[in-house]
Amino acid sequence: MSRFVVTGANGLVGRRACALLAQKGHAVVGLGRGVRRVAGAHDYEEVDLTREADVAQALSRLAPEVILHCASMTEVDACEKAPEAAYAANVTATAAVARGAREAGAHLVHVSTDYVFDGAAGPYGEDAVPNPGGVYAVTKHMGEQAARVLAPGCAIARTAVVYGWPPVEGRLNFGAWLVKTLGAGQPVKLFEDQVVSPSFAENVAAMLVELGERRLGGVWNTCGGTVLDRVAFGRALCEVFGFDAGLIVPTKMADLKLSAPRPLRSGLKTDKARELLAEKPLALEESLKRFHATWRRAGEAG
Ligand SMILES: NC(=O)C1=CN([C@@H]2O[C@H](COP(=O)(O)OP(=O)(O)OC[C@H]3O[C@@H](n4cnc5c(N)ncnc54)[C@H](OP(=O)(O)O)[C@@H]3O)[C@@H](O)[C@H]2O)C=CC1
Numbered sequence: 330m331s332r333f334v335v336t337g338a339n340g341l342v343g344r345r346a347c348a349l350l351a352q353k354g355h356a357v358v359g360l361g362r363g364v365r366r367v368a369g370a371h372d373y374e375e376v377d378l379t380r381e382a383d384v385a386q387a388l389s390r391l392a393p394e395v396i397l398h399c400a401s402m403t404e405v406d407a408c409e410k411a412p413e414a415a416y417a418a419n420v421t422a423t424a425a426v427a428r429g430a431r432e433a434g435a436h437l438v439h440v441s442t443d444y445v446f447d448g449a450a451g452p453y454g455e456d457a458v459p460n461p462g463g464v465y466a467v468t469k470h471m472g473e474q475a476a477r478v479l480a481p482g483c484a485i486a487r488t489a490v491v492y493g494w495p496p497v498e499g500r501l502n503f504g505a506w507l508v509k510t511l512g513a514g515q516p517v518k519l520f521e522d523q524v525v526s527p528s529f530a531e532n533v534a535a536m537l538v539e540l541g542e543r544r545l546g547g548v549w550n551t552c553g554g555t556v557l558d559r560v561a562f563g564r565a566l567c568e569v570f571g572f573d574a575g576l577i578v579p580t581k582m583a584d585l586k587l588s589a590p591r592p593l594r595s596g597l598k599t600d601k602a603r604e605l606l607a608e609k610p611l612a613l614e615e616s617l618k619r620f621h622a623t624w625r626r627a628g629e630a631g
C-alpha cells in the first residue's frame with residue numbers, strides 16, 4: 330500500500346480516483362480548492378495549487394509516494410476568455426506539483442488531454458506530435474512539458490471527453506448533459522463533425538490509479554476504447570437509456586460559434602493501454618452500460 334496525493338479531488342476524475350484508492354487500501358489525501366465537496370474515506374486538504382509555496386509546503390509535509398495530478402481549469406471556452414487564469418491553473422500549478430513530486434521523491438501521474446492535437450488526422454497514438462490550438466490546449470501542452478522537465482520519469486496520461494454520473498455539482502459533463510436533456514424530452518444539437526474518444530470516468534480513474542501503483546512513466550492514452558463522432562455517441566446513449574434518438578439534431582461545430590477552437594478529427598488510440606495495463610480502456614457499449622447502471626442506482630437512491 331502506498332501514500333497517494335490526488336489533486337482536483339472535488340473534480341470529475343479526481344473524486345473517483347480518491348474513492349478507488351481508498352477502497353484499495355491506500356492512504357489518500359485529496360487536494361482541492363475550497364471546502365471539501367466529496368464525502369469518502371480519504372483525507373482532504375484545501376490548497377490553491379497556483380500558490381507554489383503552499384504546494385511545496387503541503388507536499389513536503391504529506392510526503393506522498395505517488396501523486397495523481399487531476400486538477401486543471403477544464404472549461405475550454407472559459408480558458409479562451411481568461412488566459413491568465415488558464416495559464417496559472419494548467420501551467421504554473423502543474424510546475425509546482427511536478428517540483429513538489431520531485432522533491433518528495435514521488436512518482437507523478439499528470440493528466441492531460443486529446444486537445445493537445447490539432448484534429449487534422451486523429452485518432453492519435455502516444456508518439457504523435459502535439460500541435461495545440463486555443464488557450465486550453467496550449468496550456469495543457471505546456472503543463473505536459475513542465476511535468477516532463479521537472480518530474481523526470483512521470484507519466485503523461487491523456488484522456489478525452491470524460492463522462493460519469495453523478496456529475497460534479499454545477500458542471501454537467503457531456504454524458505450527463507445528454508442524459509438530463511434527452512431524458513427531459515428536449516432536443517440537443519450534437520456535433521456530427523467532431524470525432525472523439527468518450528471516456529467513462531471510473532475507467533479513467535482506474536487507469537490512472539494503475540499507472541500510479543505500478544510507477545509507470547511515459548505517455549499513456551487513458552481514455553475510452555471506441556472512437557466515434559458526437560452524434561453517434563448520442564445515438565448509442567439513447568439506445569442504452571431508452572431515450573428518443575430523434576431528439577438529436579446533427580450540427581456542425583462551426584455553427585455553434587464557440588469561443589475556443591477544438592480539434593475535429595480527434596480521438597486517441599488505445600493499443601498501448603489495452604496491451605500493457607490490467608485496467609483496459611472500455612469499449613463504448615460496456616462504458617454506456619456502466620454509465621446507465623450508475624445513473625439508475627443514483628435515481629433509486631433518490
Ligand atoms: N472532463 C473532460 O472531458 C476531460 C478532462 N481532461 C483532463 O482530466 C483532468 C481531470 O479533469 P476533470 O476531473 O474533468 O476536471 P474538473 O473540472 O471536474 O476538476 C478539476 C478540479 O481542479 C480543481 N482546480 C482547478 N484549479 C485549481 C487550483 N488552482 N488549485 C486547486 N484545485 C484547482 C478544480 O477546483 P474547483 O472545483 O474549485 O474549480 C476542480 O475541482 C484534467 O487534467 C483535464 O484537463 C482531459 C480530457 C477530457
Ligand SMILES: Cc1cn([C@H]2C[C@H](O)[C@@H](COP(=O)(O)OP(=O)(O)O[C@H]3O[C@@H](C)C(=O)[C@@H](O)[C@H]3O)O2)c(=O)[nH]c1=O
Pocket residue numbers: 403404405406442443444488489490491502503518519520559585587591
Ligand atoms: C460536444 C457538444 C457540445 N456542445 C456545447 C455544450 C457546451 O456549451 C459546449 C462545450 O461542450 P463540452 O464541454 O462537452 O465540450 P468540450 O469543451 O470541447 O470538451 C472538452 O473538454 C476538455 C476538458 C477536454 O480535454 C476535451 O477532451 C473535451 O472533453 O458546446 C453542443 O452544443 N453540442 C455538442 O455536440
